[in-house]
Amino acid sequence: MRRKLVLTLTTTRGSRQIFLHQLLAWLLLIFLLLSAASFFVSNWLLVKTQDDLVSLERNHEALNEQYQLLLGTQRLYISELGDLGESLNSLSSEYAKLKEENALMGSSLSDLESRLGLSDRGSAQTLEQRIELAQVAARQRLFMLHSIPNGVPIEAEQINDSYGMRMHPILKRRKMHNGMDFKADRGTPVYATADGVVEYAGYRKGSGFGNLVVLQHNFGFKTYYAHLQKVLVKSGTFVSKGQKIALSGNSGRSTGAHLHYEVRHLYRPLNPKPFMQWGLENFDLLFTDVEDIPWESLSAMYPLNQAGPQ
Template sequence: MRRKLVLTLTTLHGSRQIYLHQLLAYLLLTFVVLSVLSFFVSNWLLVKTHDDLGDLERNHQDLNEQYQLLLGTQQLYISELDELGASLSDLSAERARLAEENQEIGATLSDLETRLGMQQEPSSMTLEQRLALTQMAVRQRLFLLHSIPNGVPISAERVNDSYGMRQHPVLKTRKMHNGMDFKAERGTPVYATADGVVEYSGYRKGSGFGNLVVLQHNLGFKTYYAHLQKVLVESGTFVHKGQQIALSGNSGRSTGAHLHYEVRFLYRPLNPEPFLQWGLDQFNTLFTEVEEVPWESLSAMYPLNQAGAQ
């Protein structure tokens, strides 16, 4: 008996049977199976494609955001490069200005070194090193100029008598004059020629000095200011260079208004003339002209940059 495939179709009007040949039935079954498989594969591919499209869209959005970020970063880099360019231009201008100022400073420094008697080779050290040495030399000189008497103690008309042997105007005998006499009107201000302390202030009986101020300075120096009309400082007080300490007069053994001024080293009178001329521009002269002072030991403490103190 031949095999037949019977399909039963049920509708509202009843059932109906359809007889198919076996080969045709296999073909129909295969078609149905393939259709079902195709349906599921198509749905799976559609879902996967949809997911891939979503991923692509998200990737596209991320790339777009990164692109926008890169554009912003690029604009920032361009702005920073412009600022750097402007800064470099400013630095170049500043460098040129500093170079010009350094030339001016170098010229001024060379003049100051010459004035101070410093012989430095510009090629052997930097500008900063030269400046440091010059500052040290200036501080050293200012200290010594404030410690050792220098300059004139009074604005005088003239010098009546200098240091040395002379005929005494009162005693009428030849006698050593240990200072200098500056002719000046009564009441002319008298100034300290260095920093110090007042060792004596008042009338010195039996000395012939009359009203007298004695200042004790650094390094063993003293100054005497005699024949004063009035003293303005008290014993034991400190005074600074240029401070008014008295008024000139005619007290003591004197024939007219004047100031008798002495410079002493360890009680030994010295010629005041080199001290009157001594200053920053003639700094080395004192150490060669005043031989009574052992400048060698002072030079060991403060190098004096002069041949006479070797």
């Protein structure tokens, strides 16, 4: 008879016998079940871990790409900051230069306003208005200075005879002298004292002027240039202020080389002296010293009636 190991379990409900081979069988079955469960769980955990590792690796790569992108952006940002700094430095330099130029311009504008007689009108106006007003005033003055005779017509050694009554050097009697006589060598250039048109250019018989140039100017003015050696312009042509129109000489009724210069308004001779002294620095002087001309009517003429900013 085979021997069997028997375990007896006694409880309050009674006794129960368990054979050892049955216990071993149950233990083996449980072990196999646990091993199988452990195998499947381990494989599941391994697969899940691998998936997590793959996901982590992808996340790492994505983070690395983002880091590189951020690094590049940071470098670009730093570069842009550097460029911006340079631009700001350049702008600051330009601003300082502009302030200096504005100060110089303001000084120049004040000087121009003073010369134009506008210095007492600029305090209540903007810089743009002051510049515009100065431009209008300058254009008006330049137009007048190009239209009405002013300055001297020749670089002369001296003035021999002025405007007024005198003892005529040839006729030997007192006679009205309608102009200025400038002592000058033959061939000295003679210049137009204003823009105009040549009314006469040539030898004037019976006048005593000899070779003569007569220029018509704006507002009814004329200038006469007499006793010339040579005439350089033709009748009917236009001339500009400062243009060389003749060479001084001794033609006609004359005792020596000189230039006889006259200023006339509507055929009436005027004293050339105020016109010779007139310029931008004393622009208003002519309109007060020469009283025989109705200057007030000029204000209605274009472009003199173009007012600047109020």
